[in-house]
Amino acid sequence: MIQKPKGTYDVYKENNKEIKYIEKLIEALMDKYNYEYVRTPLFEASELFHRGVGETSDIVSKETYDFKDRGDRSMTLRPEGTAGVVRSFIENKRYADPNIPVKNWYYGPMYRYERPQSGRFREFYQFGVEVFGSNDPMLDAEIISIPVNLYKLIGLKGIKVSINSLGDIESRLKYKEALIEHFKPHIDDLCDDCKNRFLKNPLRILDCKIDHDKECMKNAPKIIDYLNEESLNHFKKVQEYLEVMEIDYKVDPNIVRGLDYYTNTVFEVEADINGFGSNNVLCGGGRYNGLVETLGGPKTAAVGFALGLERLLNAIKAENIKIEDNGLDIYIIPMSENEKEYSYKLCQDLRMNGFKTDIDYMNRNIKANFKQVDRLNPKYIIIIGEEEINSKILTVKENLNKKEYKVKEEEILDFLDEKIEEEDI
RNA sequence: GCGUGAUUGGUGAAGUGGUUAACACGGCGGAUUGUGGUUCCGUUAUGCGUGGGUUCGAUCCCCACAUCGCGCCCCA
Numbered sequence: 198m199i200q201k202p203k204g205t206y207d208v209y210k211e212n213n214k215e216i217k218y219i220e221k222l223i224e225a226l227m228d229k230y231n232y233e234y235v236r237t238p239l240f241e242a243s244e245l246f247h248r249g250v251g252e253t254s255d256i257v258s259k260e261t262y263d264f265k266d267r268g269d270r271s272m273t274l275r276p277e278g279t280a281g282v283v284r285s286f287i288e289n290k291r292y293a294d295p296n297i298p299v300k301n302w303y304y305g306p307m308y309r310y311e312r313p314q315s316g317r318f319r320e321f322y323q324f325g326v327e328v329f330g331s332n333d334p335m336l337d338a339e340i341i342s343i344p345v346n347l348y349k350l351i352g353l354k355g356i357k358v359s360i361n362s363l364g365d366i367e368s369r370l371k372y373k374e375a376l377i378e379h380f381k382p383h384i385d386d387l388c389d390d391c392k393n394r395f396l397k398n399p400l401r402i403l404d405c406k407i408d409h410d411k412e413c414m415k416n417a418p419k420i421i422d423y424l425n426e427e428s429l430n431h432f433k434k435v436q437e438y439l440e441v442m443e444i445d446y447k448v449d450p451n452i453v454r455g456l457d458y459y460t461n462t463v464f465e466v467e468a469d470i471n472g473f474g475s476n477n478v479l480c481g482g483g484r485y486n487g488l489v490e491t492l493g494g495p496k497t498a499a500v501g502f503a504l505g506l507e508r509l510l511n512a513i514k515a516e517n518i519k520i521e522d523n524g525l526d527i528y529i530i531p532m533s534e535n536e537k538e539y540s541y542k543l544c545q546d547l548r549m550n551g552f553k554t555d556i557d558y559m560n561r562n563i564k565a566n567f568k569q570v571d572r573l574n575p576k577y578i579i580i581i582g583e584e585e586i587n588s589k590i591l592t593v594k595e596n597l598n599k600k601e602y603k604v605k606e607e608e609i610l611d612f613l614d615e616k617i618e619e620e621d622i
Numbered sequence: 623g624c625g626u627g628a629u630u631g632g633u634g635a636a637g638u639g640g641u642u643a644a645c646a647c648g649g650c651g652g653a654u655u656g657u658g659g660u661u662c663c664g665u666u667a668u669g670c671g672u673g674g675g676u677u678c679g680a681u682c683c684c685c686a687c688a689u690c691g692c693g694c695c696c697c698a
Contacts, residue, residue: 198671200689255696259623277698307698312623314692323698390695401696455697465698481698505698532656565650567658582656592656599658 204311204319215510218520219351223304223324226347230339232300232326237281239306243271249280249492251457253397260309274308278325278503279458279485280492286329287494298330316476316508325482325503329489332498334431337462337484338438340502344466344480345444347504352518355469356479359449360439362432362461363400364424366487369460372423373399383413400453419450428461435462458485462500468512479512480504526617528575529556530566532582540581543609550610552617570596576617579609 201207208216227234243263250257262274275281282301286292291299304324311319326343328336341358348356363369376399380387384395388407395402408414424432439446446464454463463483470477482502489497513520527547531540540556547554555573557566570578578594585591589606595616604612 200671203689260696309697311696312694313690314694317697321698325698393695406694476697478698503698508698530657562651563656564654564658568649570657571659578657580656584656594657596658601657 202319204313204317206318206320212510214520214522215513216506218522219506219509220304222347222350223302226343226350227302227326230300230343232302235282235285235301235303236305237278237285237303238275239308240272240274241281241284243273245280245284245492246273246276249283249458249488250277254455254457256309256455260311262308262310276309277307277456278303278305278323279327279456279488279501282325282327282501283488283492283494283499286327286497287489287492292330292489292495292497298328298336300326300328302326314476316473316505316511318507322506323503324506325501327499327501329497329499332431332486334434334462335438336500337431337435338442338444340482340500341439341446341464341466342442342444344502344504348466348479348509348512351509351513353468353512353516355512355516357467357469358439358444358446358464359452359467360435360446360462360464361420361449361452362424362428362435363420363453363459363463363483364428365460368423368425368428369420372418372420375418375423376400376402379417380413383411386411386413398453398455401455403451403453421450431461454481454483458488458491459483460486464502466504468508468515470512470515473511473515476508479508523553525555525573525575526552527554527577527579527613528570528573529554530561530563530570530578530580531557532563532580534560535583536581536586539586540579543579543581546610547613552613577613 224234243261246257246261252258256276261276264272264274266272282303286299286301302325305322306320307323308320311317313319326340328340341360345356345358364372377395380395380399380402384392386408387395387402388405391402391405391408394405402408403414403417405414421429436446436448449465452463452465454465461484464481465478466480467477468479480502482500484498484500486496486498489495489499529540529544529547531537544554544556555575557569559565561569575596578596580592580594582592591604591606591609593602593604593609593612594600595602602612
């Protein structure tokens with residue numbers, strides 16, 4: 198048997214409802230925010246991610262799906278969405294759009310070669326937003342409000358927003374040096390992972406779970422003291438706007454994020470849900486004012502976030518949130534082969550008049566068909582036999598109370614219209 | 623990349639070194655030739671992740687691999 202590739206999953210039956218619901222919700226929400234949908238390729242020139250996400254990040258250094266195409270070009274399956282959207286922004290000269298800021302959203306699969314576990318796959322879906330052309334802290338706050346509002350609409354409760362500021366590139370660099378200076382004498386006290394972090398990304402030492410309580414951790418320099426006045430001001434404004442929107446948050450100086458491109462605001466949204474392990478971060482993002490320039494565009498302020506679909510689905514399951522789907526309106530039972538044509542025509546008519554309609558395709562006997570009715574749970578059942586066709590009076594049964602109606606063929610649409618409330622699409 | 627547990631029909635699963643792989647759900651057929659969730663009866667894996675090995679004999683023991691689950695790293 199051929200199996201699906203490791204770390205991928207098929208969507209069918211169980212998940213369908215939740216996924217479609219979330220996708221519709223995202224689309225509707227982004228419409229309300231007046232954001233514009235963008236779609237970029239699943240694969241890009243490898244160089245884009247090396248320059249964009251950063252050579253030192255794990256995502257690029259050991260988790261990408263790389264391949265050579267038939268023209269010997271180095272390609273990479275996108276491990277995240279930002280780099281592609283930025284490339285598109287530059288390539289399509291969106292920076293010249295008079296309608297600034299450019300507010301984009303995207304949704305689609307991303308690929309990372311990782312060991313799968315709860316809420317983590319090799320092919321996974323992200324919904325994300327990128328806003329270009331404005332450094333207004335209102336946008337930082339707005340970006341945070343999008344996932345928060347989405348979770349609110351879905352009905353998630355155990356949600357925590359944490360924010361921090363990394364400052365501009367200059368203050369971040371100064372801080373990094375201070376951290377190296379601080380941890381150098383304590384390097385032997387730190388765990389193996391932290392020794393590694395010390396060399397690669399000292400900022401990440403701060404959110405180590407093992408060394409968390411050590412003395413050198415507690416008295417480590419704080420980023421907030423290294424922010425210049427402008428960055429500090431920006432950070433304060435972001436918090437003010439969050440308060441205006443009545444979004445609960447806490448400032449967590451240990452949030453540093455793994456992607457190299459962040460500047461100033463960074464944030465995470467966590468699900469405070471039992472059994473979520475280290476994959477409880479539902480959403481992360483921040484400001485990246487340097488990235489557009491790094492990738493060859495004009496200096497452009499930008500801010501964005503990304504949210505993982507699979508983790509959101511986990512959270513929905515963990516909090517036992519039930520998504521209703523609109524059930525079947527009508528199920529048609531032809532009594533025998535002789536009535537199939539008539540039944541099929543009726544089925545198509547009903548569908549085209551807005552009723553969610555299904556029919557027996559299996560030549561089931563009447564008993565088996567009623568078993569099928571129990572599975573499909575339609576609002577109404579129409580039984581078509583010789584009598585019905587001859588008399589042009591249809592037998593319609595209400596599933597809920599088993600009441601039977603005799604309805605003239607030409608009145609069937611009016612009858613159903615009256616009985617079944619039309620649902621908006 | 624590291625650690626750890628698991629893998630038996632459509633599903634949940636029990637089980638044993640030896641010619642019939644329990645039980646339940648679901649499916650199908652019937653009791654009931656045009657009316658349902660009940661009941662009863664029948665039927666439903668030549669097969670126990672894949673490949674090797676040990677053995678007279680392996681679903682069971684050993685090894686490797688694959689996949690899934692969980693934790694770490696990292697990230698959404």
